[in-house]
Amino acid sequence: GDQVEQSPSALSLHEGTSSALRCNFTTTTRSVQWFRQNSRGSLINLFYLASGTKENGRLKSAFDSKELYSTLHIRDAQLEDSGTYFCAAEEGSWQLIFGSGTQLTVMP
Amino acid sequence: GPKVLQIPSHQIIDMGQMVTLNCDPVSNHLYFYWYKQILGQQMEFLVNFYNGKVMEKSKLFKDQFSVERPDGSYFTLKIQPTALEDSAVYFCASSFDRSNERLFFGHGTKLSVL
Numbered sequence: 198g199d200q201v202e203q204s205p206s207a208l209s210l211h212e213g214t215s216s217a218l219r220c221n222f223t224t225t226t227r228s229v230q231w232f233r234q235n236s237r238g239s240l241i242n243l244f245y246l247a248s249g250t251k252e253n254g255r256l257k258s259a260f261d262s263k264e265l266y267s268t269l270h271i272r273d274a275q276l277e278d279s280g281t282y283f284c285a286a287e288e289g290s291w292q293l294i295f296g297s298g299t300q301l302t303v304m305p
Numbered sequence: 306g307p308k309v310l311q312i313p314s315h316q317i318i319d320m321g322q323m324v325t326l327n328c329d330p331v332s333n334h335l336y337f338y339w340y341k342q343i344l345g346q347q348m349e350f351l352v353n354f355y356n357g358k359v360m361e362k363s364k365l366f367k368d369q370f371s372v373e374r375p376d377g378s379y380f381t382l383k384i385q386p387t388a389l390e391d392s393a394v395y396f397c398a399s400s401f402d403r404s405n406e407r408l409f410f411g412h413g414t415k416l417s418v419l
Binding site for chain 1 (some may be wrong): 348349350394396408410412413
């Protein structure tokens, strides 16, 4: 099975609402990163976490290395938050294993 | 599912030498990307490539860097000459389209410049 299970695969939100994305890991991972893919296909790095939580504006991420999961919370969703979000787990000494992505659509 | 293969997984070279990192993207994909991650830091975008041309590049994509995909073979990142600060893990990705289309990533090539 996949080493990084990301859910949901697709999510629709109305402006102003909040939700969370989640990644479960099947093996111990040293760190997790969250990305948003922009309309040109490039990835924007949102968070890098080795443990605990980080917050940036309306986004907040948490990583529980013991329970093997990470979450990305989006608060007060805006239209510009639409895009595909990926998590990636650090495997071994340098490799990144990516989740399958969550396609987020924020509607007026 | 579809896989992006990166060859080799680890490369060690002396500073000043040329290095080529190879990426075998998903077979029907049209857009190709390279990303760089220095150990312990965030992964950063380098370049994307479509129809034989660089479409977008970041300031990390120095003049010593070049990319190509001759005749549907490997998508390559060449660094000539290499510098110590080029030591990092380089990730290749590909997608069929670039508008909200899922990227498929390789597992990375670790480049060590001595």
